[in-house]
Amino acid sequence: xxxxxxxxxxxxxxxxxxxxxxxxxxxxxxxxxxxxxxxxxxxxxxxxxxxxxxxxxxxxxxxxxxxxxxxxxxxxxxxxxxxxxxxxxxxxxxxxxxxxxxxxxxxxxxxxxxxxxxxxxxxxxxxxxxxxxxxxxxxxxxxxxxxxxxxxxxxxxxxxxxxxxxxxxxxxxxxxxxxxxxxxxxxxxxxxxxxxxxxxxxxxxxxxxxxxxxxxxxxxxxxxxxxxxxxxxxxxxxxxxxxxxxxxxxxxxxxxxxxxxxxxxxxxx
Amino acid sequence: xxxxxxxxxxxxxxxxxxxxxxxxxxxxxxxxxxxxxxxxxxxxxxxxxxxxxxxxxxxxxxxxxxxxxxxxxxxxxxxxxxxxxxxxxxxxxxxxxxxxxxxxxxxxxxxxxxxxxxxxxxxxxxxxxxxxxxxxxxxxxxxxxxxxxxxxxxxxxxxxxxxxxxxxxxxxxxxxxxxxxxxxxxxxxxxxxxxxxxxxxxxxxxxxxxxxxxxxxxxxxxxxxxxxxxxxxxxxxxxxxxxxxxxxxxxxxxxxx
Numbered sequence: 454x455x456x457x458x459x460x461x462x463x464x465x466x467x468x469x470x471x472x473x474x475x476x477x478x479x480x481x482x483x484x485x486x487x488x489x490x491x492x493x494x495x496x497x498x499x500x501x502x503x504x505x506x507x508x509x510x511x512x513x514x515x516x517x518x519x520x521x522x523x524x525x526x527x528x529x530x531x532x533x534x535x536x537x538x539x540x541x542x543x544x545x546x547x548x549x550x551x552x553x554x555x556x557x558x559x560x561x562x563x564x565x566x567x568x569x570x571x572x573x574x575x576x577x578x579x580x581x582x583x584x585x586x587x588x589x590x591x592x593x594x595x596x597x598x599x600x601x602x603x604x605x606x607x608x609x610x611x612x613x614x615x616x617x618x619x620x621x622x623x624x625x626x627x628x629x630x631x632x633x634x635x636x637x638x639x640x641x642x643x644x645x646x647x648x649x650x651x652x653x654x655x656x657x658x659x660x661x662x663x664x665x666x667x668x669x670x671x672x673x674x675x676x677x678x679x680x681x682x683x684x685x686x687x688x689x690x691x692x693x694x695x696x697x698x699x700x701x702x703x704x705x706x707x708x709x710x711x712x713x714x715x716x717x718x719x720x721x722x
Numbered sequence: 723x724x725x726x727x728x729x730x731x732x733x734x735x736x737x738x739x740x741x742x743x744x745x746x747x748x749x750x751x752x753x754x755x756x757x758x759x760x761x762x763x764x765x766x767x768x769x770x771x772x773x774x775x776x777x778x779x780x781x782x783x784x785x786x787x788x789x790x791x792x793x794x795x796x797x798x799x800x801x802x803x804x805x806x807x808x809x810x811x812x813x814x815x816x817x818x819x820x821x822x823x824x825x826x827x828x829x830x831x832x833x834x835x836x837x838x839x840x841x842x843x844x845x846x847x848x849x850x851x852x853x854x855x856x857x858x859x860x861x862x863x864x865x866x867x868x869x870x871x872x873x874x875x876x877x878x879x880x881x882x883x884x885x886x887x888x889x890x891x892x893x894x895x896x897x898x899x900x901x902x903x904x905x906x907x908x909x910x911x912x913x914x915x916x917x918x919x920x921x922x923x924x925x926x927x928x929x930x931x932x933x934x935x936x937x938x939x940x941x942x943x944x945x946x947x948x949x950x951x952x953x954x955x956x957x958x959x960x961x962x963x964x965x966x967x968x969x970x971x972x973x974x975x976x977x978x979x
Contacts, residue, residue: 500846584832593829596789597843597895598815 488680495600495607505608513574513609514616518623524569525624528561529553529631537639546640550647551654553632558655559663562625564711567670570617571703575678578609579699582682583692591683606683610675617671618664658722666714670707677703740803742767742899742931743788748797750783750955757783758794759955765899765931770921772942773935774977775952781935782826784952785901788933789821790814802898819843822892822900822930826907828884830876830891836863837872840891862890865927866920882913889920893928900924900932906941918944939978951977 533553540546582605585591594601633647681699685691743765750758757780765771775781786792788799790806799806804817830839840859844850850858863869866886876884885905892900905921906914918941924930936942942949943963950960951974959966959974967978 588827588832589825589829590831592786592791593823593825593831594842595791596818596821596823597892598819599843599846600815 484684485676485680488683489676491602492607492610492676495603496611500603502604502608505604506611509608509612510616513570513612514619517570517573517616517620520573521566521569521620521624522627524565525562525627526631528565528624529557529628529633530635532556532561532628533632533635534638537635547650549636550632550642550650554629554651554654555659557625557628557632559659560711562628563621563663563667563670564707566621566624567617567667567674567707568704570613570620570671571674571707572700574613575674575699575703576696578613578675578678579682580692580696582606582609582679583685583695584682586683586685587688587692602683606679609679610672613675613678614668614671617674618667621664621667621670658718662714662718662722666710669710669714673706673710674703677706740767741765741800742769742802743933744798744800745784745788746798746800748784748787748794748799750780750787750792750794757955758787760797761952761956763933763950763957765933767931768925768929770925770932770934770945770947772946772949773933773952774937774939774942774949775958779952780955781952782903785823785903785933785935788901789818789823819895820898822889822895822897824885824888824892824900824902824905826903828876828888830879830884830887832876834876835872836868836874836876836879836887839876839887840894843891843895858894862894863887865893865923866890882909882917885909885917886920889924893924896928897930900928900930902932902934902936904935904937906936906938911940914938914941915944917941921945 533549536552537546537549540549540552582591585605591601591605594604629648629651633642633644636642636647678699681695681702685695687694741764743763745761745763747760747762748758749756749760757778761780761784763771763773763784773781773784783792787794788801788806790809793807801817802820804813806814806817809817830836831842834842837859840862841855844855844858847855860869860872863872866889868883868886868890871879871883871887876887879887889905900921902921906917909917918938921932921934922945925932932945934942934945946963948960949963949966951958951966953973959969959971961969966974969975
């Protein structure tokens with residue numbers, strides 16, 4: 454029966470499990486895997502919701518620039534101020550731009566920006582979709598012959614995947630500007646000298662893997678936000694739960710993915 | 723109720739051609755809670771069928787089964803001659819365009835204006851130009867008396883207005899079957915009466931066959947060609963308003979007191 458494959462897994466329809474926690478854990482993993490598979494199937498098949506994708510990219514990407522910019526600036530500034538005394542102790546103060554650049558580009562920029570987006574975007578997606586589920590808006594789409602998965606889920610996950618790398622690059626640049634400002638609080642370094650040191654210190658192996666992993670971070674934020682919101686089932690209480698668990702789970706996933714990315718990078722370069 | 727006895731609940735509408743909708747012996751359980759236990763309903767063409775029943779008797783589950791939002795465990799549902807449980811995704815979506823569903827909460831899309839809400843079901847229709855779509859939106863809103871609200875957001879509308887816009891959105895695809903899930907729920911008696919009259923107008927103008935789930939007996943009196951009463955997931959009885967009002971069954975008469 455074709456209808457059956459469209460339905461979300463309904464735990465209510467199962468018999469009582471022997472170990473409920475273990476059962477719930479594996480049920481959630483299975484449901485998430487099926488949800489991911491459905492996303493990849495839907496993203497490749499027409500019709501494509503291009504207008505909605507652009508709208509979501511604007512909401513997820515453009516609207517996040519101020520927050521990401523401010524946190525990036527503070528990140529660069531604080532990291533530089535905190536690192537200076539230690540480097541000065543070893544007489545390596547001139548290494549400050551290089552150290553900060555490598556730290557920000559390789560690790561801090563992508564992870565902190567992804568966590569900020571998990572909080573802002575992931576919770577927003579989780580709450581919005583859960584609220585749409587509770588108020589029957591998703592059902593209304595389905596009965597009017599529109600595929601809600603394609604319209605709501607695919608566009609949001611894709612927008613997150615495409616926008617996060619842009620936000621990370623933006624955050625990195627702003628963080629380096631913050632760092633330049635911090636360097637000049639106690640010293641006198643020209644803009645050209647500072648950024649030539651930054652560029653000299655960075656290799657392909659620093660920039661490329663860090664950039665690639667941001668696509669995965671974006672995908673994780675969109676996927677978890679949509680998954681938690683789309684399958685919420687506890688009324689208005691479920692809206693809060695979906696937003697909360699979207700942030701917690703996507704943050705955890707970002708750290709796990711970062712750990713795997715670091716291991717792979719370490720093996721390759 | 724066993725399957726044999728449940729078959730006796732088949733409600734035939736004599737004097738009609740092929741029914742618009744036929745539900746045969748559907749069962750649905752959630753975990754250990756059995757909601758539908760062999761329900762049978764037949765909806766004739768051009769008929770307004772009101773479904774009464776206490777909360778939890780499976781009224782909403784039944785109409786969600788009709789549009790494929792819930793899959794029954796057993797039984798068959800034939801809509802406009804097609805068994806919806808055997809349709810492929812694409813066929814089901816095409817059939818859904820012929821069924822209008824007015825949700826209890828109206829289910830308007832919060833992030834869209836009234837115009838965008840009404841335009842939404844038309845977005846996949848490539849044969850219509852933008853001007854033609856705008857014309858349809860205006861016509862549908864005019865039919866429910868809310869053309870002035872075309873640029874408003876759903877949050878700016880009252881409960882009754884939301885229901886009307888929800889109805890306009892379902893009517894824009896000119897459905898052959900309408901399913902109303904408690905259309906007057908939460909509305910004052912005057913607005914409820916207006917909605918009742920609107921349901922009758924829809925039937926006249928669009929020649930729809932409708933299933934209306936309601937607890938509002940005053941509304942049922944206005945709109946019902948036939949009423950069925952559900953109890954424990956099966957049909958307890960059926961008849962016209964007057965027949966049920968004078969029923970010997972105290973449980974049935976209780977709805978009318």
